[in-house]
Amino acid sequence: MSTDTPDDDDVAERIEHVRVEDEMEQSYIDYAMSVIAGRALPDVRDGLKPVHRRILYAMHEDGITSGSGHRKSSSIVGTTMGDYHPHGDSAIYDALARMAQDFSMREPLVDGQGNFGSIDGDPPAAMRYTEARMSPIAEELLDDIEKDTVDFASNYDDRLQEPEVLPSAFPNLLVNGSSGIAVGMSTNVPPHNLGEVVDATIELIENPDATVEDLMEHVKGPDFPTGANIVGRNGVHQAYKTGRGRLRLRAKFETDEEAGRIVVTELPYQANKARIIERIADDVNEGEIEGIRDLRDESDRDGIRIVIELKRDAMVDVVKNQLLESHLETTFGVINLALVDGQPRVLDLKETLQEYIEHRREVVRRRSKYDLGEAEDRAHILEGRLKALDNVEDVVEAIRNSDDRDAARAMLQEEWAFSEEQAAHVVRMQLGSLTSMERASIEEEYEDVQATIDRLETILGSAEELDQVIVDELEAVAEQYGDERRTGFIEDTGSVTHEDLIPESEQVVVMTEDDYIKRMELSEFRAQNRGGKGIIGTGLKEGDAVASVFVANSHDYLLCFTNHGQVYKLKTYEVPEMSRTARGKSAVNLLDLDDDEQIESVVNTADIEHDGEAEEQQFLTMVTRGGYIKRSGVSEFQNILSTGIRAISLEDGDRLADVEVTDGAQDVVIATRNGMSIRFDETEARAMGRTARGVRGVDLEGDDEVAAVAGIDESRNSWLLTVTENGYGKRSDLDAYRVQSRNGKGLIDIKTNERNGGVTALDAVGPGDHLVTMSEQGQIMRCPVEDLSIVGRNTMGVTVMDLEAGDRVAAVDVVDAERIESDDEE
Structure with a gap:
């Protein structure tokens, strides 16, 4: 028996040599175009992808119209898969289910019966349980298809003919939108209002020279099935003019300040209601959103209703903006990409309607x-x-x-x-x-x-x-x-922050030795004549005493320096506002303090000039109880962590006494508790990094320690003001304090005898300034600095505040004239 074997030369002639990269490139292009044209992108003419078109045509052929009875979804899927769409049944059913969802389609093309999913992200029931038929408007897409209105092509096995496009009696691409991811490109066309799109189409038919702006007189913007609002119109204009744009979608809600609640009634398109509620609850539990006490989903068949109950002291606008930033606002990226003559193109509004009209x-x-x-x-x-x-x-x-x-x-x-x-x-x-x-x-x-x-x-x-x-x-x-x-549509008015809702005013901030802190309006403390008893400024728990008092604007940032040499940043309005008799709130709730860490000094950043070059030349000048002085540039304190940063290194047993803002060209005066003072040029203490200890500023005798430091601005300051712990004080001309070299013993500033007690505070003051003095037991008094007599150094001074027996001055702050005038105007 003989067999014919092919000649090796004949076989060689039939082999075609191809470069691997060329074959891979062509094969990939073929695959990509197959996905683009056959699966992922809609046709500009009827706005449908092949799967949707085949489902509707299969229903049409089987007579499953709006006037017929519903048919099992599994039957429709089976017919579509067997006759026209050779892909998985789950993909076909997902497409069928989406066409039945009134929260996905502006004009649903399928009339579903059963569970076709929900806005909570629930999936449709299995196809064997649900039933469907064409909706009336879907029949408009197929109307006259038997009259040779569109081209037909053979189905995948050449047994049947299927339409390449549907006649489409309305611009379905814009009305229902489309989304899909192809190879290397994607489409995301938002849905629109049928009436507006029809009006724009008629306008373009009657006036072919109409511009996109002319058409936008009719098409105001996308019209989503779930309603909600579009924030601003710039994104809409961009999308219609270029085919690409970004829309901000915001939920519709009502605020009831009397009842203390926010009620959400409409959600942005494609938002998952259940997930939104879950994420809001998580943020409330984690402290990311404050002011919410209860969250309920009261939605039913009639619509969305999410009720957010607020705490009594919550600011409605602040909570609302926190919800908008994280949960109730989304972005919709418009990519108006569709197939035109089988090729993908990004179209503007006019081009889209022109293609449909043709x-x-x-x-x-x-x-x-x-x-x-x-x-x-x-x-x-x-x-x-x-x-x-x-x-x-x-x-x-x-x-x-x-x-x-x-x-x-x-x-x-x-x-x-x-x-x-x-x-x-x-x-x-x-x-x-x-x-x-x-x-x-x-x-x-x-x-x-x-x-x-x-x-x-x-x-x-x-x-x-x-x-x-x-x-x-x-x-x-x-x-x-x-x-x-x-x-x-709503205008973009920006977010309302907590700060926006708090009026600017001068506040008195009080801190105690046990680190209780609160604030009160400065206007609560009217100016008195010196020597008065003042009024109650804070309540104290047993064993506690006032440690410091200072005045700051409600919008100012405060730099809080501690006995550990750390510095923290705090906004004045973050300090709880309380009555004069209230104790305050523990500072550990506001600042991440260690157990034995206490606030020693506070600097108001309003005293720092924030205008580039001037800021670079400013310094935070720190003095310690042990007599050290250190200057560090304010730029080193711009990024303060919530856990604080190192401001100064302290020797064992030493503590921070005071901090002052200086401009690099001032004289500084250091005052000691025993009444000594030394004035020298601040540049004698060179600028150092944050972690440095500093250099000797004053030579202390015996058990003396530094009480305060003041920077002298001779353009604004006329006197040095000194206040002692027993409530006495004086003004002295600046000329009385000659400039010396640092680390000297200095000159006598005030007598610290039994009557006066030790020095509590020293500051440089000018005409119109006010003095705010607070005692350890919580009495507070405000008076003009000019009520204090001008006397020389080494004098006794006069009564500033009449203290009860056993009480002492705890802290003093000076409010400059400009801030007093500004607060009075408000």
């Missing part, structure tokens, strides 16, 4: 040709019937004498010039149709058919008439299915 013109033109042919065929038959009636007796006699039907047809064609179609029809006529009444009916029908022919010929012969047909049909669709806009 498609619709082609559909109406082809339909008119089809209808004209049908009408002409009918007119031809009617002419034959009328001719037969004109010769009815002879025709009947001739047919009676014919051997068979074929002979009768031949005789009619030969004797009276009937066409073959006419002769066949006459032969099949019943005798009853030969009555005079039937003749009248035929003549009437013939006139109607002739009128139809004339009308169709007019449409085919006139572009204006054809366009008018399109306009009339669009208006009919809009009238039948159109509704009001659901999505509104």
Whole structure:
């Protein structure tokens, strides 16, 4: 037995040599185009992807219309998969289910019965449980498909024909939108209001030179099925002009300040309600959102209703903005990408409508040709019937004498010039149709058919008439299915922060030795004459005492320096506002302090100039109880962590005494508890990093320690003010303090005898400034600094504040004249 073996040369000739990279490139391009055209992108003409088009066509072919009964979804999916869409059943069912979701589609194309999913993200029930049929508006997409209005192609196995596009009686791409991810590109077309889109389409038909701006007079913006609001119009304009844009979508909600609640009634498109509620609850539990005490989902079939109950002291606008920033506002990225002649293109609003109009013109033109042919065929038959009636007796006699039907047809064609179609029809006529009444009916029908022919010929012969047909049909669709806009527009007014809701005013901030802190309006403490007892400024728990007091604007940032050499940053309004008799709130709730860490000094950043070069030349000048001084540039304190940062290194047993803002060209005065003072140029203490200890500023004797430091600005300051712990004080001219070198013993500033006690505070003051003095037991007094007599150094001073027995001055702050005038104006 012999076998034929191929010749090696023949085999070699049939082998084609191809570069691997070229083959991979071409194969990938073929795959990409298959995904782009056959799966992921909608056609600009009917706005459908192949899967949606095939589902609707399969339902149409099976007669599952809006007037029929519902059919099991599994049956529809099976027909679609078996006849037209050779892909997985889950992908087909997902597409079917989405077309039935009124929260996904602006005009649902499927009328579903059963569970087709929810806005909470619940999936549809299994396809064997749900039923579906076409919605009425879906039939508008397929209307006249039998009249050769669109091209058909063979299905995947060449058994059947399927439409390449649907006739689409309305611009479905814009009305229902589309989203999909292809290879290397994606589309995200938002849904729109049917009436607005139809109006814009008619405008473009009647005025082809209309601009995008002209069309936007009709199409105000996307109209999402879930309603909500679009924030601002810039994103809409950009999307319509370029085909790409970003829209900010915001939930609709109502605020009831009396009841203390926020009620959400509409959510942004494609938002998951259950997930939003869960994330809000998580943020409340983690402290990211403050002021919410309860959260309920009261939504039902009538609509969305999320109730957010607020705490009594919550600021509604602040909570609202926290919710908007994280949960109730989303972004929709518009990418108006669709297939045009099988190629993906990004289209602006006008181009999208132009493509639809051209498609619709082609559909109406082809339909008119089809209808004209049908009408002409009918007119031809009617002419034959009328001719037969004109010769009815002879025709009947001739047919009676014919051997068979074929002979009768031949005789009619030969004797009276009937066409073959006419002769066949006459032969099949019943005798009853030969009555005079039937003749009248035929003549009437013939006139109607002739009128139809004339009308169709007019449409085919006139572009204006054809366009008018399109306009009339669009208006009919809009009238039948159109509704009001659901999505509104709101202006972008920006976020309202906690700070925005707090009026600017001067505040008195009080801290105790046990680190209780609070603030009060400075206006609560009217100016008195020196020597008064003042009024109660804070309540104290047993064993506690006032440690410091200072005045700051409610919007100022405060730098809080501690005994550990750390510095923290705090906004004045973050300090709880309380009554004069209240104790305050523990500072550990505001600052991340260690157990044994206490606030020693506070600097108001309002005293720092924030204008570039001036800021670079400013310093925080720190002095310690042990006599050290250190200057560090303010720029080193710009990024302060919530856990604080190192401000100064301290020797064992030393503590921070005071901090002052200086400008690099000032003199500083250090005051000691025993009444000594030393004035020197601040540059004698060179600028150092934050972690440095500093250099000696004053040479202390015995058990003396530093009480305070002051920076002298001779353009504003006229005197040095000193206050002692027993409530005495004085003003002295600056000239009384000669400039020395640092680390000297200095000069006597004030007598610290038994009457005066030790020095508590020293500051540089000017005309119009006020002195705020607070005792350890919580009494506070405010008086003009000019009430204190001007005396020389080494004097006793006068009574500043009349203290109760056993009480002492705890802290002093000076409010400059400008801040007092500003607060009075407010």
